[in-house]
Amino acid sequence: MRAANTSAAGSTAHVACADPPPASDVGVEATVDGDAEALARATWSRLAEPADAHACALVGRLGATAALDWLTHEALDADGEPRPAPRPPLPPHGDAARASADWATAAARWAPRLQGLDIRRELDVLERLGGSLLIPTDPGWPTGLNDLERPPHCLWVRGDPALLVARRGAPDVALPRAREDLVPDGPGAGCALALVGARASTDYGEHVTFDMASGLAAKGVVVISGGAFGIDAAAHRGALRTGVTVSVSAGGVDRLYPAGNADVLEEVIATGALVAEVPPGCQPGRHRFLTRNRLIAAMSDATVVVEAAWRSGALSTAHHALEVGRPVGAVPGPVTSMASVGCHRLLRQGAVCVTDADEALELVAPLGATDPDAAKAADPANAGSGLLDGLDGPAAVVLDALPARAEASVESIVRAAGLTERETIAALGLLELEGRVERRGAAWRRARGHR
Amino acid sequence: MRAANTSAAGSTAHVACADPPPASDVGVEATVDGDAEALARATWSRLAEPADAHACALVGRLGATAALDWLTHEALDADGEPRPAPRPPLPPHGDAARASADWATAAARWAPRLQGLDIRRELDVLERLGGSLLIPTDPGWPTGLNDLERPPHCLWVRGDPALLVARRGAPDVALPRAREDLVPDGPGAGCALALVGARASTDYGEHVTFDMASGLAAKGVVVISGGAFGIDAAAHRGALRTGVTVSVSAGGVDRLYPAGNADVLEEVIATGALVAEVPPGCQPGRHRFLTRNRLIAAMSDATVVVEAAWRSGALSTAHHALEVGRPVGAVPGPVTSMASVGCHRLLRQGAVCVTDADEALELVAPLGATDPDAAKAADPANAGSGLLDGLDGPAAVVLDALPARAEASVESIVRAAGLTERETIAALGLLELEGRVERRGAAWRRARGHR
Numbered sequence: 001m002r003a004a005n006t007s008a009a010g011s012t013a014h015v016a017c018a019d020p021p022p023a024s025d026v027g028v029e030a031t032v033d034g035d036a037e038a039l040a041r042a043t044w045s046r047l048a049e050p051a052d053a054h055a056c057a058l059v060g061r062l063g064a065t066a067a068l069d070w071l072t073h074e075a076l077d078a079d080g081e082p083r084p085a086p087r088p089p090l091p092p093h094g095d096a097a098r099a100s101a102d103w104a105t106a107a108a109r110w111a112p113r114l115q116g117l118d119i120r121r122e123l124d125v126l127e128r129l130g131g132s133l134l135i136p137t138d139p140g141w142p143t144g145l146n147d148l149e150r151p152p153h154c155l156w157v158r159g160d161p162a163l164l165v166a167r168r169g170a171p172d173v174a175l176p177r178a179r180e181d182l183v184p185d186g187p188g189a190g191c192a193l194a195l196v197g198a199r200a201s202t203d204y205g206e207h208v209t210f211d212m213a214s215g216l217a218a219k220g221v222v223v224i225s226g227g228a229f230g231i232d233a234a235a236h237r238g239a240l241r242t243g244v245t246v247s248v249s250a251g252g253v254d255r256l257y258p259a260g261n262a263d264v265l266e267e268v269i270a271t272g273a274l275v276a277e278v279p280p281g282c283q284p285g286r287h288r289f290l291t292r293n294r295l296i297a298a299m300s301d302a303t304v305v306v307e308a309a310w311r312s313g314a315l316s317t318a319h320h321a322l323e324v325g326r327p328v329g330a331v332p333g334p335v336t337s338m339a340s341v342g343c344h345r346l347l348r349q350g351a352v353c354v355t356d357a358d359e360a361l362e363l364v365a366p367l368g369a370t371d372p373d374a375a376k377a378a379d380p381a382n383a384g385s386g387l388l389d390g391l392d393g394p395a396a397v398v399l400d401a402l403p404a405r406a407e408a409s410v411e412s413i414v415r416a417a418g419l420t421e422r423e424t425i426a427a428l429g430l431l432e433l434e435g436r437v438e439r440r441g442a443a444w445r446r447a448r449g450h451r
Numbered sequence: 452m453r454a455a456n457t458s459a460a461g462s463t464a465h466v467a468c469a470d471p472p473p474a475s476d477v478g479v480e481a482t483v484d485g486d487a488e489a490l491a492r493a494t495w496s497r498l499a500e501p502a503d504a505h506a507c508a509l510v511g512r513l514g515a516t517a518a519l520d521w522l523t524h525e526a527l528d529a530d531g532e533p534r535p536a537p538r539p540p541l542p543p544h545g546d547a548a549r550a551s552a553d554w555a556t557a558a559a560r561w562a563p564r565l566q567g568l569d570i571r572r573e574l575d576v577l578e579r580l581g582g583s584l585l586i587p588t589d590p591g592w593p594t595g596l597n598d599l600e601r602p603p604h605c606l607w608v609r610g611d612p613a614l615l616v617a618r619r620g621a622p623d624v625a626l627p628r629a630r631e632d633l634v635p636d637g638p639g640a641g642c643a644l645a646l647v648g649a650r651a652s653t654d655y656g657e658h659v660t661f662d663m664a665s666g667l668a669a670k671g672v673v674v675i676s677g678g679a680f681g682i683d684a685a686a687h688r689g690a691l692r693t694g695v696t697v698s699v700s701a702g703g704v705d706r707l708y709p710a711g712n713a714d715v716l717e718e719v720i721a722t723g724a725l726v727a728e729v730p731p732g733c734q735p736g737r738h739r740f741l742t743r744n745r746l747i748a749a750m751s752d753a754t755v756v757v758e759a760a761w762r763s764g765a766l767s768t769a770h771h772a773l774e775v776g777r778p779v780g781a782v783p784g785p786v787t788s789m790a791s792v793g794c795h796r797l798l799r800q801g802a803v804c805v806t807d808a809d810e811a812l813e814l815v816a817p818l819g820a821t822d823p824d825a826a827k828a829a830d831p832a833n834a835g836s837g838l839l840d841g842l843d844g845p846a847a848v849v850l851d852a853l854p855a856r857a858e859a860s861v862e863s864i865v866r867a868a869g870l871t872e873r874e875t876i877a878a879l880g881l882l883e884l885e886g887r888v889e890r891r892g893a894a895w896r897r898a899r900g901h902r
Contacts, residue, residue, distance in 0.1 A: 048869060207787070287851045332784065333784075344783060396738050411563075418499065
């Protein structure tokens with residue numbers, strides 16, 4: 001984690017982006033060692049669209065600084081125009097000429113945004129908002145993102161970046177103090193769980209989401225969602241009531257989108273975190289919502305979809321989760337509700353049926369830490385009140401064979417139950433001990449309350 | 452199949468129970484070859500409770516007639532009293548003395564009901580009701596029952612017994628004519644599907660059940676259920692609207708239980724079948740409901756549970772279905788509904804999520820015969836109307852980069868989209884072909900209806 005301030009160096013434990021020396025016109029050739037890579041990654045987050053395959057490969061293999069060097073010195077000419085046949089920065093898989101052309105195409109995509117770019121301006125905006133920039137080498141980087149085929153170059157964070165470190169995501173990293181303070185002990189503490197769904201949600205879906213989110217957050221789970229209307233907003237609101245939540249934005253973190261959720265997003269920033277892979281100033285374009293969803297999936301230890309139509313962005317989050325090996329849960333709803341069709345589709349595809357916070361938690365802490373089914377069986381609300389509950393074998397048959405209100409002789413019970421006299425008498429004795437039957441002389445009857 | 456008439460022989464294609472010679476006091480020592488076994492099986496269905504392990508083993512291994520011989524000649528003395536140490540009728544698994552005692556206990560269970568029993572009286576009742584008796588050697592026997600560890604000794608049937616022969620259950624048996632007449636062609640024709648659920652159902656559950664049952668029956672599926680209030684009744688009613696249905700009773704078929712469902716059960720008998728493993732006159736005791744459920748499961752090619760509380764008899768039907776290797780489906784509902792808790796429990800245990808008749812049919816005809824998901828995707832009701840639907844790659848990015856209502860130059864689109872000029876122009880051309888964008892001189896804008 002690094003603060004985005006440009007004030008005097010050393011204001012945080014990490015080297016801050018303090019007073020970078022004059023950079024080139026691309027604003028990245030900083031010479032402060034630790035920060036050059038951060039500035040370069042921030043620059044790449046502006047140059048390339050999220051999940052741009054060539055940019056991800058280039059930055060991932062060479063590092064962001066060397067990748068920018070290649071772009072400015074090899075792929076573009078002195079005027080910033082793409083060269084037709086640059087030296088490929090990575091060994092080509094197949095035909096070298098084809099690879100060179102592909103890289104030329106990629107560079108031509110990035111070049112227009114390079115003109116006049118100085119990423120320090122965006123970092124200044126972030127600083128004024130009290131935010132910070134995270135890059136993969138930071139201890140606070142949510143390492144779950146590294147499971148992505150096309151990880152983000154950096155994260156632009158408002159709020160507390162320590163909340164992004166999930167226990168599973170970074171097993172060797174000590175939890176930052178803030179995180180330890182916030183989370184209670186428990187099987188879910190330190191886990192992150194995505195709770196996502198449709199914008200066109202129903203009252204039912206929002207109600208279930210709110211309850212699930214507040215139940216999870218109360219157990220120390222960081223609830224991650226996308227800040228949209230409907231299910232996302234209900235997830236944030238529910239989590240805010242009892243704990244912390246993280247919102248992953250499709251646009252820059254300087255704009256709280258959608259504006260109608262500005263109040264809840266302000267609260268998210270105040271006690272949780274708002275995160276984006278694109279710099280301040282970037283629009284939340286529609287295709288960025290889809291690429292954003294991979295971040296939600298990879299930052300979380302599991303994803304639960306509450307309501308989703310047949311085609312829904314929430315399903316893309318679920319598919320990203322499967323791609324990076326995270327469990328996926330789906331909350332059922334009425335089969336007559338179009339808002340639940342996508343969830344039922346997921347259930348048919350193998351998603352786990354999740355009906356409450358405990359079952360959602362089971363997705364991320366499955367090692368016997370919790371057993372929602374056992375808990376439900378023990379719940380008095382689910383305790384059967386049926387006549388034969390808790391009985392089987394001869395006792396159930398005998399009790400069943402007793403008339404509802406009249407008395408019966410052992411002989412008639414024997415005949416009705418289809419048991420031997422010895423079995424019948426033994427069963428009657430057991431039932432008498434349990435207070436389910438009463439003896440009157442030679443006759444038996446059901447006890448009051450067991451008729 | 453055999454008619455239960457005692458009138459002149461030959462009134463049906465099968466040897467009827469016509470004029471059996473005087474039987475012993477146990478009413479089974481008929482000498483008409485084909486019928487002795489039928490009478491003996493009918494007798495066993497009265498002597499032993501359903502699923503009595505010893506009776507099932509004895510009848511299954513020796514045949515019903517020999518089993519009765521053992522009972523009357525070896526296990527009981529001349530007065531009909533159990534002998535303390537009878538010769539075991541089957542080779543003992545372990546300790547011989549223990550086995551002998553176990554068999555003595557079993558015989559003592561059966562002996563009280565043997566006194567004065569003449570099963571022809573029950574067969575007379577069945578005949579007066581126009582019913583028939585089925586035993587496993589009959590061509591019309593639903594062979595799915597043979598998958599049970601403790602199959603019924605016989606079936607007492609009112610209505611059309613030909614409906615019990617499912618294609619899967621009896622692949623080598625030609626469908627009786629009645630069945631062929633009734634079922635339309637289609638992937639489900641000749642299949643049998645159990646549709647079961649809670650008595651304490653909701654309007655939602657009954658509505659879904661009715662629709663699913665009528666949808667299945669319309670495709671030629673025989674819908675099997677238990678005749679109870681709630682989901683069972685809705686299943687029968689829905690199936691009656693478009694096709695045929697079979698009800699499996701926990702008591703004798705002479706009494707229509709529960710009385711409140713007499714109207715629907717009369718309809719079931721008139722066009723379908725009412726079936727029991729116990730003779731007329733037997734009470735539908737509570738434990739018989741649970742043993743009855745194994746018949747529903749085994750007679751069906753799959754079981755779907757619509758609504759079920761945490762503890763519900765419908766869940767026992769599902770578990771029986773799993774035991775005999777039949778697929779199990781569960782219909783989801785609101786997680787806030789106690790009536791759906793059992794279904795969600797099944798889904799968590801691996802049941803298939805089923806939301807309509809097509810998906811239920813998929814359980815029994817899964818070989819590409821139907822593909823509910825493909826059908827849903829093709830359904831215009833599920834066709835997305837989103838701006839980017841059907842688009843991906845550069846076209847989606849470019850369309851997204853276009854302002855909602857203003858015009859934009861290629862250069863500004865290039866910058867906003869993060870694509871090369873060539874990619875952008877190609878995408879614009881594609882979008883123009885699809886009528887999603889319009890060109891005005893050098894500027895582009897979204898077409899009306901695509902904003």
